[in-house]
Amino acid sequence: MKLYVGGYAQGKLKFVLQRIMQENGKQQESCMVWDGAIPDGELVKEAATQVDTMSQSKTIIFNNFHQWIKNCIQQGGCPEKEIMGLLERYPDCIIISDEIGNGIVPMDAFEREYRERTGRILVELAKQAEEVERVICGIGQRIK
Amino acid sequence: MMILIMGGSGSGKSAYAEEYLVRLARGSRKYYLATMQVFDKEGQTKIERHRRLRAGKEFVTIEQPTDILEALEKMEEQSALLECMSNLVANEMFSEKEPKRAEEVSEKIVQEINLLRNGLKHLVIVTNNVFEDGNVYDETTMEYIQALGSINEKMAVMADTVIEVVVGIPLTIKEGK
Numbered sequence: 001m002k003l004y005v006g007g008y009a010q011g012k013l014k015f016v017l018q019r020i021m022q023e024n025g026k027q028q029e030s031c032m033v034w035d036g037a038i039p040d041g042e043l044v045k046e047a048a049t050q051v052d053t054m055s056q057s058k059t060i061i062f063n064n065f066h067q068w069i070k071n072c073i074q075q076g077g078c079p080e081k082e083i084m085g086l087l088e089r090y091p092d093c094i095i096i097s098d099e100i101g102n103g104i105v106p107m108d109a110f111e112r113e114y115r116e117r118t119g120r121i122l123v124e125l126a127k128q129a130e131e132v133e134r135v136i137c138g139i140g141q142r143i144k
Numbered sequence: 145m146m147i148l149i150m151g152g153s154g155s156g157k158s159a160y161a162e163e164y165l166v167r168l169a170r171g172s173r174k175y176y177l178a179t180m181q182v183f184d185k186e187g188q189t190k191i192e193r194h195r196r197l198r199a200g201k202e203f204v205t206i207e208q209p210t211d212i213l214e215a216l217e218k219m220e221e222q223s224a225l226l227e228c229m230s231n232l233v234a235n236e237m238f239s240e241k242e243p244k245r246a247e248e249v250s251e252k253i254v255q256e257i258n259l260l261r262n263g264l265k266h267l268v269i270v271t272n273n274v275f276e277d278g279n280v281y282d283e284t285t286m287e288y289i290q291a292l293g294s295i296n297e298k299m300a301v302m303a304d305t306v307i308e309v310v311v312g313i314p315l316t317i318k319e320g321k
Contacts, residue, residue: 005311007276099310101152103277104285109186112153119154123312134310143313 001087003129004096004140005122011138012096013063019140020059032058036067038086060090065097069118073110080121087128097122099134146261147268147320148303150296152276156312159197161225161270164307166201168266169223176203176225177215179232194227209235213256216263223266229253229299230272233292243284246291254298261302271296273308 006012013033020031062068072079087093101119106112126132132144147164151157165174176198182188203225208215212232215224226232236249261267274289281289300306306318 003311008278099152099276101154102273102275103152103279104274104281104289105153112186115152116154119152119156119311123154123156126311126313132311132313143310143315 001091001125001129002094002131002133003122003125004094004133004135005099006135007102008098010135012135013061015135015138015140016061016094016096030058031061033061033063036064037071038062038068038082042086042089060093061096062086062093063096065095066100066118069121070114073114073117079117080124083121083125095125095129145266145320146299146303147266148271148296148299148306148318149268149309149314150271150273150307150317151309152273155273155309157270157272157309158194158227160307160309160312160314161227161268162198162201162203165223165225165266165268168268172265173220173222174201174203174225175215175219175222176205176227177212178205178207178227179209179212179235180228181209181231181235210239211256212253213259216260219264221263221265224260224264224268226260226267226269228270228272229295230274230292233295234288237288237291243287246287246294249291250294250298253295257295257299258302269299269303271299 004012004016017031069079072082097118101115103115106115126144129144131142133140133142135141145168147161147168149157149161149164151160178191180187180191182191204219206215206218209231212226232253233249236253237244237246257267257269272292275293280286300318303318305316305320308315308317
């Protein structure tokens with residue numbers, strides 16, 4: 001798994017797509033971009049059995065990962081657990097998340113919880129990632 | 145020696161700062177200067193989490209929500225971790241009925257930190273990155289952001305090393321000699 005973090009509108013997805021094309025000579029068609037949500041049914045499939053060949057051959061890019069965390073918490077889910085299940089199924093995926101913790105602590109309790117939990121999930125993902133990159137102004141800065 | 149460690153919320157800055165001080169102190173006495181005041185259950189939970197993080201690292205905790213220099217009298221000339229500057233600034237600014245001006249708060253804290261640094265072998269300070277959400281807040285909050293920003297700037301000049309923690313990964317902003 002590779003992790004990309006950075007502020008809003010920093011060109012993270014574009015950077016990732018360009019890199020994939022340059023590095024592996026792969027076409028954009030070989031990627032599957034999830035935008036802030038996990039497609040229906042992905043989590044209920046057994047990790048060990050019947051990984052369908054189509055999604056297996058494609059690189060999963062989980063864009064707007066922070067939005068998924070937010071929705072997940074709002075719906076009473078446990079993003080910490082769910083993302084680990086997903087990593088078992090897609091160990092080679094790419095996760096892109098906004099950096100949302102660099103601001104004034106919000107008045108709203110949910111907003112505080114969301115920021116805090118997102119931060120901690122990203123710390124855990126960074127520990128497990130093969131690569132971590134921060135994207136600023138469309139430029140990647142390799143930090144792990 | 146003074147080390148400044150900065151990060152956003154949930155960035156892993158505290159855990160990193162604690163490890164850093166443990167490394168510096170090498171078994172000598174370590175103090176934890178706690179600036180956070182507890183008003184509710186959420187604050188209590190936060191403090192308990194930090195206590196768990198520190199468990200086994202043998203810190204002597206000193207509660208010092210304001211007037212940070214007073215902590216110096218309570219310590220031997222050893223190593224201390226101040227956590228965190230964002231709370232200290234808020235406590236100083238809003239300790240009386242009327243909020244104090246940014247310059248006043250900044251001047252007081254910077255002066256005290258300077259003396260604290262001179263009185264200790266190692267001082268590690270945790271501070272918060274509250275500057276990148278692009279929001280415009282009410283006047284008082286903007287004043288607070290100004291104060292913390294100016295204090296961070298001045299502390300960075302005083303510090304031997306400045307580190308930003310991003311998703312738990314330390315990035316060097318200012319390299320120690």
